[in-house]
Amino acid sequence: MQRLSGGANMESWSIDWTSGDSVHGYILRRAPSAEWMAGRPFGLDTEAALVMAARAGGVLAPEVVTILTPGDDLGEGYVMVRVEADVSPAAILASASPTLIEDIAREQARIHALPIDSLPANIPPMDTAAALAELKRRFIAYGGDRPIIALAIRWLEDHLPDPAPPALVHGDLRMGNIMATPQGLAAVLDWELAHIGDAHEDLAYGCMTVWRFGQIDKPAFGLSDLERYFAAYEATGGRPVERDRFHFWLVYRTLWWALGCLQMGEFWRSGSDPSLERTVISRRTSENELDLLMLLEAEAPEAERSAPLPPPAAALPAPTGETSASEILGAISDWMAADLKPKASGRDKFMVVVAMNALGMVRRELDRPVTVTDKALANQLLSGQASLATPGLLPRLRRAALDKLTNDVPKYAALAKARTAWGDT
Structure with missing residues (x-):
C-alpha cells in the first residue's frame, strides 16, 4: 500500500495485490477519522453505491469491488479497481487529447441524465437559497470579516436564479478529480459532494480559475473556450446552457x-x-x-x-546583524529543498513541498505584513x-x-x- 498525494478531504491509498504471477491494482478511499465525517449528508458507503449506480448508467466511474465494514477495522471507505491513467492536472493538461473537453461535457450530460430513482435514496436535494444562507452563516462563524467574501454573498443573494429542473450534480467535477490518457477521459472520481440540484453548478465548477491550473485563457477546465464546451454538452444530451445561470x-x-x-x-x-x-x-x-x-x-x-x-x-526594512525570523525560515526551506526533497518520494516528497510552501507564506508575511x-x-x-x-x-x-x-x-x-x-x- 502507498498513500497517494493530494486530496483535500479523503485519503487515497494505492494497493498492489499479487496473486500468482499477476498483480492487480486497487484504490482504497477512506475517511481520515470518524470526526471528519460528522455532519456530512451521507457516508462513504452511500458514495460507493452512487459510484456503482453511475457506472451502471454508462458514466465513466470506477469499478467498486467492496465497501468497508466495521469488522474490517479500517474505518469508513471502499475499494475500487485502480484506473491506469493520469490524475495530475499538470500531466493531463500537458498531453491532453484534442477532444478531452468534449469527453468531459459528454460525461456531465450522462451524469445529469441519470434517473433520480436509480440513485441511493439519501442523496440530498439542494435548495440554492438555503445553501447560500448556510454559507453566510459559516462566513459569520469564521469571523465574518473578509470584505470580498461579504461582497460575493450579497451579490449572490441579489441574483438568486429561479429553480432549475432537478438533476444529479456530481459536485466536484474538475481537473484533479478526473483521470485521462492522451487518448481521452478515463474516469470521473470523488463523488462525495453529489446532490440533486441545478446542472449548471457542475458546468461552472470545473471552470473556476483555481481549477484551470495556470491555463487562464482557457476558461473551460483549462482546455478550451466556453462556447465549445457548452456546444459539446448540449450536443451530447445536456439541457441548453443559460449564460447568466452559469455565471x-x-x-x-x-x-x-x-x-x-x-x-x-x-x-x-x-x-x-x-x-x-x-x-x-x-x-x-x-x-x-x-x-x-x-x-x-x-x-x-x-x-x-x-x-x-x-x-x-510597505515591506519592512532589510535586516542586519543577527538573522531575522524570516531569514531563518528561508534557511530551513533551502535546506529542505537541497537535502530532503531529493531523497523523498511519493507522499513524503509531496509533503516536503507543502512544508516549503508553508515556510514561504510565513516568511513573506513577516517581511510585509x-x-x-x-x-x-x-x-x-x-x-x-x-x-x-x-x-x-x-x-x-x-x-x-x-x-x-x-x-x-x-x-x-x-x-x-x-x-x-x-x-x-
Whole structure:
C-alpha cells in the first residue's frame, strides 16, 4: 500500500495485490477519522453505491469491488479497481487529447441524465437559497470579516436564479478529480459532494480559475473556450446552457471554495484532521478572493473600474546583524529543498513541498505584513450599505487582494493577470 498525494478531504491509498504471477491494482478511499465525517449528508458507503449506480448508467466511474465494514477495522471507505491513467492536472493538461473537453461535457450530460430513482435514496436535494444562507452563516462563524467574501454573498443573494429542473450534480467535477490518457477521459472520481440540484453548478465548477491550473485563457477546465464546451454538452444530451445561470454558479462555487479553505483551518484547530495540508490550504482563501473580485468587478461604475490602485503594503526594512525570523525560515526551506526533497518520494516528497510552501507564506508575511480583515466593512457590504459603487472601494479591495495573494500564493496564475488588468506596476 502507498498513500497517494493530494486530496483535500479523503485519503487515497494505492494497493498492489499479487496473486500468482499477476498483480492487480486497487484504490482504497477512506475517511481520515470518524470526526471528519460528522455532519456530512451521507457516508462513504452511500458514495460507493452512487459510484456503482453511475457506472451502471454508462458514466465513466470506477469499478467498486467492496465497501468497508466495521469488522474490517479500517474505518469508513471502499475499494475500487485502480484506473491506469493520469490524475495530475499538470500531466493531463500537458498531453491532453484534442477532444478531452468534449469527453468531459459528454460525461456531465450522462451524469445529469441519470434517473433520480436509480440513485441511493439519501442523496440530498439542494435548495440554492438555503445553501447560500448556510454559507453566510459559516462566513459569520469564521469571523465574518473578509470584505470580498461579504461582497460575493450579497451579490449572490441579489441574483438568486429561479429553480432549475432537478438533476444529479456530481459536485466536484474538475481537473484533479478526473483521470485521462492522451487518448481521452478515463474516469470521473470523488463523488462525495453529489446532490440533486441545478446542472449548471457542475458546468461552472470545473471552470473556476483555481481549477484551470495556470491555463487562464482557457476558461473551460483549462482546455478550451466556453462556447465549445457548452456546444459539446448540449450536443451530447445536456439541457441548453443559460449564460447568466452559469455565471451565478461560477461566483457561488468560488465563494463556496473560499469558505472551504477557511474551514480547513478550523478542521486543523479542532484536531479532526491535524495534517499540515489543512493549514496551507486555508491560506488559499486569498486565491478565491481575487477570483471573486474579478468575477464581480463589472458591476462597478466605469469611474471606479478605471480608478488607480492605492500603493502596496510597505515591506519592512532589510535586516542586519543577527538573522531575522524570516531569514531563518528561508534557511530551513533551502535546506529542505537541497537535502530532503531529493531523497523523498511519493507522499513524503509531496509533503516536503507543502512544508516549503508553508515556510514561504510565513516568511513573506513577516517581511510585509498585510491585513485584509475588516468586520465593519464586511457588515456594510452584507447589508447593502456599501457596494462596488461606493467611491474608492473597488481600488481598495483590489489592492488588498493583490497584497494578500502575493504573500500567500505568489505563483497563482490569475495574480499576474490581475496585476496587468488593474495597472499594478
